[in-house]
Amino acid sequence: MTPTATQSEQDNGDRLLAGDIRALRKARGLTLAEIALKLGRSVGWVSQVERGLSIPSVGDLRAFANLFGVSISLFFSHDVPVEEERGVIVRAGRRRVLGTSESGLVEELLSPDLGGSFEMVRSVFAPGAEMKTAALRPTEEAGYIASGLFDIEIAGVWHRLGEGDSFRFEGKPYRWRNPGTEPAVVIWVVSPPVY
Template sequence: MSDLSPQTATLGADIRALRKARGLTLSDIAARLNRSVGWLSQVERDLSEPSISDLRQIAQCLGVPMSMLFAHSNVPADEQGYVVRAGARRPMGSGEEGLIEELLSPDLTDDFEMVHSTFAPQSRMQTPANRPTQEVGYMISGQLDLVIGGHAFTVGPGDSFRIRHEPYQWANPYDAPAVAVWVIAPPVY
């Protein structure tokens, strides 16, 4: 059984989880950063604190927005690793396509992550995605048009859907926002 102590919800633990989820070694990332493996190992063990420039490069190497590597310090110590308050969710992505996502999981150290997604009215995913993940979404409000593995669906409040290692695309051609909660394994953000 994994260690569920509050100390696991750290910047270093999240960097390690993201690196491993992408199948990258310490050497792979260190080489891309032009840093030593020892330095990166210390960052992952929270023994060394990366600069903002380092964080920007690490986020780029891991394919995540830099905001994913922040927001650990504002969590009360007794809640860290256990509770995520509504106003303290970590934002993910740029929102350019009309999708605003927030991490519901306390950190990225589990075998999965939970994400709150809001799809703006009249928005759509520009390029289909095909991630090496298993995902389940649950619609809270609004409607969403999905194409999963070549099959088209429209889902609404109370509906759920699954994506398993197959191409998918979403669109919200409607006049109201659509809100969904996703469970994604392994963590990708």
């Protein structure tokens, strides 16, 4: 690989990292000043990171991950071997694993990045896993059950879903559980992106 190609790949990775940090901040409704205060950094530095002009250290990325409630690995997974696929295609073996506070849940980002008006996530819920406390996000969400059994409570009403079923809700409290003995796989779409 030529030095020019290597620099170009690094620049693309830096641009994607900057876009992800900006998308996460906006999804959480935080201002540059609020992020700067929480990180103990200047507003100018945070702005430069979001524009790809400053590259955060690993320690800075860990602080961003803690602040946004995501796994730090989300920031290191921008490797796309075919330049024409960058920002367009996500290969099965190159999905970014997303952090979660819920045990029994593994999520992978199916969207190429966190930019755009929505994100698509593959969620695998372990048998017996559940979200005990309802969440309320300022989002529109939809899901398709690819396999297994999946219960979702939307605005206080439980719904049992199976393979091939789907759901959608907007701005309503929800929680979930896997009542089955097999993992439940749900393709989840969230607008705007929250990871």
